[in-house]
Amino acid sequence: MTKEFYSNGKLLLTGEYAILDGAKGLALPTKFGQSLTLLGSDSENFVWNSLDESDNIWFSSEFSKKDLKTIHTSDREVAYRLSQILIEAKKINPSFLQHSTDFYSAEAKATFPRDWGLGTSSTLIANIATWAEINPYQLLEATFGGSGYDIACATHNTAITYRRNGFEPIVERVVFDPNFKDQLFFVYLNQKKNSRDAINSYRNLDFNKEKLILEIDEITDQIIMCEHLKDFELLLNEHETILSKTLQIPTVKNSLFSDYNGTIKSLGAWGGDFILATGTATDMSYFNNKGYNTILPFPEMIL
Known part of the structure; x- marks a missing residue:
């Protein structure tokens, strides 16, 4: 059997x-x-x-x-x-x-x-x-x-x-199938982040949790309804800024990719695994040139 x-x-x-x-x-x-x-x-x-x-x-x-x-x-x-x-x-x-x-x-x-x-x-x-x-x-x-x-x-x-x-x-x-998904790419940062360590570090921070929850909830709702890439990028940047202030660490874009023209967002524990990058397929050569060669377009990654 x-x-x-x-x-x-x-x-x-x-x-x-x-x-x-x-x-x-x-x-x-x-x-x-x-x-x-x-x-x-x-x-x-x-x-x-x-x-x-x-x-x-x-x-x-x-x-x-x-x-x-x-x-x-x-x-x-x-x-x-x-x-x-x-x-x-x-x-x-x-x-x-x-x-x-x-x-x-x-x-x-x-x-x-x-x-x-x-x-x-x-x-x-x-x-x-x-x-x-x-x-x-x-x-x-x-x-x-x-x-x-x-x-x-x-x-x-x-x-x-x-x-x-x-x-x-x-x-x-929910339905999340943005009409700009051909401009969304997942880039692997060449290292796995230990989620348990990241959680423990977060637990030791002192901040207004209620305020953070309200802000993130609002961004989540807006992202689901987003129809334009520029609006989507603004929301991702806002999310990154809020978490950067909360975690008291720089965003992944500021620390690794400050000269990239598109928007970059961490996914999950900051500092490892995948990031989301907006741009064209040609723009992804930026990451290749920096040694980040695992890059998956949205349709290849997401169900």
Whole structure:
């Protein structure tokens, strides 16, 4: 018997950081994601393999079916985290993996490079939660933590607005298909940002959270309705300025691309992963010349 689950990757267009405190963010599921395939197995142990976008195994492990402890593994740290996720899933649903016959040989495969930051962890959480028949937001809170918008992207095939609300967040499907999408590009900054470190830094800041939430909510609503690129760029710049003042760090444009003619916006944790850049395909040579060679047009990235 075979079971297969799939979850979408994610990008957060508005609300980064502020979404942790209840701001409404505009989130975009990506065409990239991660599958989890479960195959019937006669093995005495629970075997898990994780494959990258080129079908190469980057992680493998065997766990005891009795207590999910690691027996053999290629990476002790990853094996421990995976074991803890499965154990937490069992705590939420005690009937999950209750019998040895409930186990399979598991194969997780991402369709994007892991250092892109599109949701290796969130897609894993969403897939395991579906397998275990539990609330994915509850499993996220018990393991990695975070706002949960990435979990919402994992299970939706259209743009969404997301607002935290315990284990039952407020998620609304929206249409975000701008007529200027041919002038929107996603540029990878050649480094993955640790979201947990970024969240901890944000938590230590002192600022007016209510004011920030109101400002971000208004920008999010306006961006969804935006029909002209210039208006869209003004809203992105306003969003960047507000977050820059809140975080007390310069925008990515001021720090890395001050001479770029178009608009640039951070996506998610500042300082890594992808940015959104406006401009033409020809304009993207600016980033190529600076060594940023992973550039995806909007239609190639977003569902």
